[in-house]
Amino acid sequence: MALFEHTAIFSLLLILMTFLMFIINMNQNRRSVILINWPIIGMVPGLVLNTHRIHDYMTEILTQTDGTFMFKGPWFANMDMLITTNPLDVRHVLFKNFNNYPKGDKFRNIFDIFGDGILTSEGPLWDIQRKITTCLFKHANYQSLLETVIWDKLENGLLPILESISNNAKEIDLQELFDRFTFDNTCKLLLDHDPESLSLDLPYVSCQKAPHDVGETIFHRHYTPQIIWKLKQLLRWSDEKNFKDAWKTLDDFIYKCLIQKQNDCNKTNDEEHEEGKTSLLTTFMIDIKDQCGDFGEPTKILRDMILSLMLAGKDTISSALSWFFYLLAKNPIVEEKILEEICIHLEVNVGERWSAKDGGEMVYLNGALNESLRLFPPIPLNHKSPLQPEILPSGHKVDRNMQIFLCFYSMGRMKSIWGEDCMEFKPERWISSTGRIKHEPSYKFTTFNAGPRSCLGKDMSLSQMKIVTSTIIYRYHIELVEGSCLVPADSIVLKMKHGLKVRLTKRSQLRGQLNVQRTI
Numbered sequence: 001m002a003l004f005e006h007t008a009i010f011s012l013l014l015i016l017m018t019f020l021m022f023i024i025n026m027n028q029n030r031r032s033v034i035l036i037n038w039p040i041i042g043m044v045p046g047l048v049l050n051t052h053r054i055h056d057y058m059t060e061i062l063t064q065t066d067g068t069f070m071f072k073g074p075w076f077a078n079m080d081m082l083i084t085t086n087p088l089d090v091r092h093v094l095f096k097n098f099n100n101y102p103k104g105d106k107f108r109n110i111f112d113i114f115g116d117g118i119l120t121s122e123g124p125l126w127d128i129q130r131k132i133t134t135c136l137f138k139h140a141n142y143q144s145l146l147e148t149v150i151w152d153k154l155e156n157g158l159l160p161i162l163e164s165i166s167n168n169a170k171e172i173d174l175q176e177l178f179d180r181f182t183f184d185n186t187c188k189l190l191l192d193h194d195p196e197s198l199s200l201d202l203p204y205v206s207c208q209k210a211p212h213d214v215g216e217t218i219f220h221r222h223y224t225p226q227i228i229w230k231l232k233q234l235l236r237w238s239d240e241k242n243f244k245d246a247w248k249t250l251d252d253f254i255y256k257c258l259i260q261k262q263n264d265c266n267k268t269n270d271e272e273h274e275e276g277k278t279s280l281l282t283t284f285m286i287d288i289k290d291q292c293g294d295f296g297e298p299t300k301i302l303r304d305m306i307l308s309l310m311l312a313g314k315d316t317i318s319s320a321l322s323w324f325f326y327l328l329a330k331n332p333i334v335e336e337k338i339l340e341e342i343c344i345h346l347e348v349n350v351g352e353r354w355s356a357k358d359g360g361e362m363v364y365l366n367g368a369l370n371e372s373l374r375l376f377p378p379i380p381l382n383h384k385s386p387l388q389p390e391i392l393p394s395g396h397k398v399d400r401n402m403q404i405f406l407c408f409y410s411m412g413r414m415k416s417i418w419g420e421d422c423m424e425f426k427p428e429r430w431i432s433s434t435g436r437i438k439h440e441p442s443y444k445f446t447t448f449n450a451g452p453r454s455c456l457g458k459d460m461s462l463s464q465m466k467i468v469t470s471t472i473i474y475r476y477h478i479e480l481v482e483g484s485c486l487v488p489a490d491s492i493v494l495k496m497k498h499g500l501k502v503r504l505t506k507r508s509q510l511r512g513q514l515n516v517q518r519t520i
Contacts, residue, residue: 035061035071042072042079047223055380055488058083059410067414068394077225081403085411088393091443093384093404095451104385106403110221113214113247116301117308125295129305132287133456136280143356145280146460149188150467151353153181157198158468162476164200166504171481173499175322176202179314182321183208185464186313190306191257192279207253210246211311215491217243222383222405254303254310261285281306309457315493316378317461321468322500323376324369327425328473329480329502334427335473338365339507342470356463359470366437367427369465373447374418375425380409380494382449408446409494417444477505 035043050057061069067086073079084090093101102122114120118129136142158181165172180198183205188194197205217239221229232240261281288305289298328335341364346354359365384404391397398404415422418429432438442450448458455461472478480486481501489497 037072040076041074044074044079044223044225047071051223051490053487054490055407055409055494058407059413062407062410063414067416068396070396074225077227079223079225079403081405082396082398083405083407084392084394084396085407085414085417086392086394087411087417087441087444089396090406090411090446090450091441092393093406094382094443094449094453097390098451098453100386100388100390101384101404102387104401106385106401107383109226110218110383113218113243113250114308115304116296117304117306119308119312121304125292125301128291128295130456132284132291133305133309136283137456137460142280143463146189146463147353147355147467149185150464153185153188153194153198154468154471157181157184157196159471159475161198161200161202162472162504166476166506169503171501171503174325174478174502175318175496175500178318178321180205180208181468182314182318182464186310187257189280190284190310190313191254192261192281193257195253206249210249211315212491212495213239213242213246214250214311215315215493215495216489219490219492250307251303254306257281258285258299258302258306313457313460315495316457317464319376319378319494320369320373320461320465322496323494324372324465324469325472325478325502326480326486326496326500327372327375328368329478331425334368334425335477337427338362338368338470338473341365342474346470346474354467356466359463359466362466362470363431363435363437364427365466365470367430369462369469370430370437370445371425371427374412374429374445375423376488376494377408377412377447378494379447379449379492380407380488381492382406382408382446406446409488411444411446475507477507479503479505 035046037043038045047054058069062083062085068082068084068089071079071081071083073081103120108120111120116125118126118133121129158177161172161177177198180202184194184196184198195205195208197203197208220239229240232238233244236244258281261279262285265282265285284305285302288302292298292301295301328338341362345362346358382405384406385401386398386404387400389397389399411417413422430438430440442448442454448455479502481503484501485498486500487497489495
C-alpha cells in the first residue's frame with residue numbers, strides 16, 4: 001500500500017512539474033533569474049530547469065538578493081532552504097555557534113554511504129577520529145611518505161603518459177589523468193595498495209569510477225524531495241541504482257584491502273611498529289580498535305573513516321588541479337610568471353626530487369593556486385541545520401532543523417566580498433606589498449572550510465598540488481582543445497562535466513622554435 005501511495009504521489013508530481021516546465025520554457029526569454037514560487041511544488045521547477053548550470057545559476061540569484069536567498073520547496077517535502085554567501089553568517093555557523101549546527105539526521109541520510117566516518121559522525125566519535133587523523137597527518141613520517149608516494153606516481157605514472165601524449169601529438173583529458181593520479185595516491189596512502197589505474201593503457205578500474213556516481217547522486221538528493229529519491233532507491237532506478245552499485249564496488253575494494261593488510265600484520269611482529277615502519281593503514285587499524293570500540297564494530301568504523309578520507313582526498317585534489325590548468329591555459333601571462341619563478345627556485349634541482357617546503361618559497365605559484373581555489377573550490381557548498389532557532393548576523397531568522405546552504409562557489413564570485421574584479425584570475429590578489437603570501441580569513445576564503453571542521457588535509461593537498469603543477473609547468477605548455485565545453489558537473493565535488501581536453505607541447509620544443517625564430 002505504501003509503495004502504491006508513493007508511486008501515485010511521484011507520478012502526480014512529475015505531471016505537475018512537466019506542465020510547469022513547459023510554461024516556463026515558453027516564457028524563458030522574459031523570465032527573471034529569481035525562482036518562481038509555484039503553488040504546492042514551490043521553486044523546484046525553476047531549479048530543475050537549471051541543474052545543468054546550478055552553481056552559476058545560484059550565483060546569479062544570490063547576486064540579485066544581496067548574498068542570501070530563501071528557497072521554498074514543495075509544501076509536503078520539508079525542503080525550505082536558506083542559501084547564503086554572507087561571510088559573517090558563514091563564520092557564525094561554522095565557528096562562532098558551531099554547537100548549534102551539527103551535521104544532523106538529514107545530512108547523514110543524504111550522505112548515508114559514509115556511515116560513521118569523519119565526514120558524517122558527531123560528538124565523541126567524530127572527536128576521536130579527528131584527533132587520530134590530526135596526529136597522523138602532522139607526523140614527520142607521514143609527510144615524508146606523502147612526498148615519496150607523490151613523486152613515485154609522478155615519475156612512474158603521470159610523466160610517462162604525458163611524454164607519450166606529447167610525442168604523438170594527441171589530445172588528452174587531463175582531468176581523467178588527475179582522477180587516476182589522485183586515486184592511486186590516496187589508495188596507496190590510506191590502504192597501502194596501489195590500484196595502478198594510472199598506466200599507459202589507462203585501464204578500466206571500477207572503484208576509480210565509482211566516486212563519480214556517488215558524488216552525482218548525493219548532489220541530486222539535495223534538491224530532490226526525499227520521498228522521490230527514496231522511491232528511486234527502493235526501485236533501484238536511475239542514479240540511485242548507480243549509487244548502490246558504486247557503494248558495493250567501493251565496499252568490496254576497501255574490505256579486500258583491509259583483509260589483506262590484517263593478514264600481513266598477522267605475519268609480522270611488533271618490531272616494525274616500534275621502528276616507525278608501520279603503514280598509515282596499520283596505525284589507523286590499531287588506533288580505531290583501541291579508541292573506538294565503544295561506538296560499534298571497529299572494522300566498520302575503519303571502513304567508514306577510510307572511505308570518507310579516500311573520496312575527500314581523491315576528488316578534491318583532482319578537481320583543484322583540473323581547474324588550475326584550465327585557468328592557466330586561459331591566462332598565458334600567469335603561466336610565464338610561474339615558469340619564471342620555477343626556474344629561479346627549482347631549476348637547479350631539475351631531475352631531482354624536491355620537497356613541498358621548497359615549493360612554499362614560490363610566492364606567485366602559491367598565489368595562483370589560492371586564486372584558482374577561490375574561483376573553483378572543490379567542495380562548492382556546505383549543508384547545515386540548527387538545533388535551536390536563532391537570528392543570523394545578517395538578520396535572517398532560521399528555524400529549528402531548517403536547511404542552510406553555505407555556497408562557497410558563489411562566495412568567490414561576490415563583488416561585495418572580493419571586489420569589482422572578483423571574476424578575474426589574479427594571483428597578485430594573494431601577494432602582499434612586502435612580497436609575501438597574503439592570508440585571508442577562512443570564513444571569507446572557504447575552500448578548506450572553517451572552524452572545528454576545517455579541512456585536515458589542507459597542507460597535504462597544497463603539497464601535492466605544488467609538486468604536480470610545478471613539475472608539469474616546467475616540462476609542458478598546455479593548450480585547451482578548441483571548442484571544448486568546460487562547465488561544472490552536477491556533483492558534490494566541483495568536477496568538469498565533460499573533462500578537460502588539452503594538447504601538450506614540450507618546453508624544449510618551444511625553446512627550440514624560439515631560437516629558430518631569433519636566428520631567422
